[in-house]
Amino acid sequence: MSKTGEMLHLRGNTLHAGDPVALPLTQSSMFHLPGAPDGLPTYGRVDNPTWQHLEHVLAHLEDAPCLTFPSGMGAISAALFATLKSGSHLLIPSDGYYVTRVLADRFLSGLGVSVTERPTTTFTEGGFDGFDVVFVESPSNPGLDMMDLPAIAQAVRDAGGITIADNTTLTPLGQRPLDLGIDVVVASDTKAMGGHSDLLMGHVASRDPQIMERVEEWRRVSGAIPGPHEAWLLHRGLETLDVRLDRMCSSAQVLAERLAEHPAVKHIRYPGLLGDPSHDLAKAQTSRFGFLLSITLESEDKAETFINACSMLRPATSFGGVHSSAERRARWGDDVDPAFIRLSVGCEPVEELWYAIEASLNAL
Numbered sequence: 518m519s520k521t522g523e524m525l526h527l528r529g530n531t532l533h534a535g536d537p538v539a540l541p542l543t544q545s546s547m548f549h550l551p552g553a554p555d556g557l558p559t560y561g562r563v564d565n566p567t568w569q570h571l572e573h574v575l576a577h578l579e580d581a582p583c584l585t586f587p588s589g590m591g592a593i594s595a596a597l598f599a600t601l602k603s604g605s606h607l608l609i610p611s612d613g614y615y616v617t618r619v620l621a622d623r624f625l626s627g628l629g630v631s632v633t634e635r636p637t638t639t640f641t642e643g644g645f646d647g648f649d650v651v652f653v654e655s656p657s658n659p660g661l662d663m664m665d666l667p668a669i670a671q672a673v674r675d676a677g678g679i680t681i682a683d684n685t686t687l688t689p690l691g692q693r694p695l696d697l698g699i700d701v702v703v704a705s706d707t708k709a710m711g712g713h714s715d716l717l718m719g720h721v722a723s724r725d726p727q728i729m730e731r732v733e734e735w736r737r738v739s740g741a742i743p744g745p746h747e748a749w750l751l752h753r754g755l756e757t758l759d760v761r762l763d764r765m766c767s768s769a770q771v772l773a774e775r776l777a778e779h780p781a782v783k784h785i786r787y788p789g790l791l792g793d794p795s796h797d798l799a800k801a802q803t804s805r806f807g808f809l810l811s812i813t814l815e816s817e818d819k820a821e822t823f824i825n826a827c828s829m830l831r832p833a834t835s836f837g838g839v840h841s842s843a844e845r846r847a848r849w850g851d852d853v854d855p856a857f858i859r860l861s862v863g864c865e866p867v868e869e870l871w872y873a874i875e876a877s878l879n880a881l
């Protein structure tokens with residue numbers, strides 16, 4: 518059976534007569550706890566029945582124990598603080614999600630962690646000897662370059678280190694880093710997992726029980742816990758993840774093929790395009806080519822006009838929602854052309870979306 522088919526009935530198959538079919542939202546910091554608390558919810562920083570069910574569903578999708586956090590950065594911080602200590606060596610991509618680099622530069626290095634950055638496309642050059650933790654992101658956000666995850670996972674393991682993969686852009690339904698040999702998966706569930714641009718959440722998943730024990734302790738002690746309402750919303754979003762991704766990824770393929778032919782588009786990246794530098798790795802490692810694409814137009818001005826004049830593109834940062842959105846990444850300091858646009862394809866009917874995008878490009 519499919520992951521999604523099972524997921525939709527994980528809870529239902531445990532219900533008793535009269536139980537609600539939808540997941541109840543348990544908004545409580547205290548639990549009725551007479552006598553020995555063994556195995557019961559104790560206090561809202563330690564556990565909560567709404568997160569627990571969400572984590573059960575996520576664990577099912579990841580095929581690994583899973584812990585949730587109040588944001589993607591909360592999850593990434595937990596994974597890094599649980600695996601690094603003073604004197605550790607960390608390797609991260611120089612062109613991945615920029616806040617991970619800020620965390621490493623501004624906080625981890627101040628605690629005695631030595632941080633090295635390498636570009637995604639030449640990530641293996643120099644090998645992995647001496648690195649305790651190797652953090653990867655594939656495809657990279659926003660460049661959409663990919664890494665050979667199985668080869669890197671094996672090389673890092675041979676060198677005695679552990680790998681952490683940020684799988685935000687593809688979700689566990691698009692790419693399964695743990696099955697490719699990666700030790701720990703982290704993700705921002707704020708994006709496609711939640712899918713409705715109304716919550717921030719993140720998760721960490723790993724089949725290594727010692728790592729998960731440290732991550733759970735970090736969450737409990739640091740207090741970086743998800744709110745029950747966000748957990749409930751994310752659970753609701755997950756129930757439609759598969760349908761949303763199907764629509765978003767198939768529309769992205771259609772749009773990418775047409776954008777590649779449009780005279781206003783100077784350069785396009787989409788892993789699903791034959792000839793894209795990521796195409797072969799994507800074919801080997803992912804089950805979907807994703808819903809993110811990038812286009813570079815002639816100038817910064819034209820890029821802004823295109824985004825702001827298009828009736829079906831929200832000019833917004835972040836991605837993965839049901840509404841298509843776009844932005845120039847240079848406005849946040851990403852090392853890209855000023856006219857480089859990251860476009861997140863949403864759930865609109867694809868012909869209507871193309872009509873709006875084409876009209877805005879033609880008007881430039």
Ligand SMILES: *Cc1c(COP(=O)(O)O)cnc(C)c1O
Nearest residue numbers: 588589590614658685705707718
């Ligand atoms: C958004 C994002 C994050 C951070 O997630 P938040 O939920 O915003 O904290 C981390 N990694 C990637 C690849 C992202 O796109």
